[in-house]
Amino acid sequence: GNSVTQMEGPVTLSEEAFLTINCTYTATGYPSLFWYVQYPGEGLQLLLKATKADDKGSNKGFEATYRKETTSFHLEKGSVQVSDSAVYFCALSDLQTSYDKVIFGPGTSLSVIP
Amino acid sequence: SQTIHQWPATLVQPVGSPLSLECTVEGTSNPNLYWYRQAAGRGLQLLFYSVGIGQISSEVPQNLSASRPQDRQFILSSKKLLLSDSGFYLCAWSGRRAYEQYFGPGTRLTVT
Numbered sequence: 001g002n003s004v005t006q007m008e009g010p011v012t013l014s015e016e017a018f019l020t021i022n023c024t025y026t027a028t029g030y031p032s033l034f035w036y037v038q039y040p041g042e043g044l045q046l047l048l049k050a051t052k053a054d055d056k057g058s059n060k061g062f063e064a065t066y067r068k069e070t071t072s073f074h075l076e077k078g079s080v081q082v083s084d085s086a087v088y089f090c091a092l093s094d095l096q097t098s099y100d101k102v103i104f105g106p107g108t109s110l111s112v113i114p
Numbered sequence: 115s116q117t118i119h120q121w122p123a124t125l126v127q128p129v130g131s132p133l134s135l136e137c138t139v140e141g142t143s144n145p146n147l148y149w150y151r152q153a154a155g156r157g158l159q160l161l162f163y164s165v166g167i168g169q170i171s172s173e174v175p176q177n178l179s180a181s182r183p184q185d186r187q188f189i190l191s192s193k194k195l196l197l198s199d200s201g202f203y204l205c206a207w208s209g210r211r212a213y214e215q216y217f218g219p220g221t222r223l224t225v226t
Contacts, residue, residue: 102215
């Protein structure tokens with residue numbers, strides 16, 4: 001079945017450091033891929049998405065590229081800020097095999113210290 | 115634009131008491147609706163989803179139930195709460211085909 005794996009957290013970085021959060025997936029169809037962000041005490045917000053191989057999603061300085069050959073969708077940001085402290089979820093939607101559901105990874109907690 | 119509401123925002127209930135959490139969506143029709151639970155420091159657990167009025171799919175057997183009495187209303191209920199029901203409950207909606215999901219602000223439930 002479909003699944004999403006994320007790197008274990010928590011991740012702690014200093015402000016202005018480079019961020020990478022790894023995400024790999026297993027899917028039998030041709031999924032769309034997403035990153036969601038959850039700030040403390042809030043619901044999830046869609047951060048970025050990519051719908052086909054080699055697409056790059058970007059938003060708020062975050063980027064992720066859909067790599068079909070490595071089944072990966074790693075999240076990157078060149079210079080993190082304290083306000084980026086949150087939990088990040090990688091997710092996939094495979095409409096050919098799972099019409100009604102989105103599959104979420106376990107989440108990676110990020111703390112950015114001044 | 116579409117908005118999703120959840121209430122209450124926080125709730126403290128004793129073990130054995132009933133529960134009713136409500137979720138409503140505005141600005142769209144015929145959405146798919148979802149209930150998730152998030153335990154402290156953990157990921158999302160899909161509890162129920164619905165593709166239409168009266169149509170409920172359960173993902174995890176438990177003492178919770180869900181209902182969809184109207185197109186844009188989704189209710190999570192329990193007759194008798196357990197300590198293990200504590201957590202952060204999130205409602206979400208998507209279009210008719212599960213693609214991007216949009217989440218509500220959540221309800222923090224503490225069972226004492």
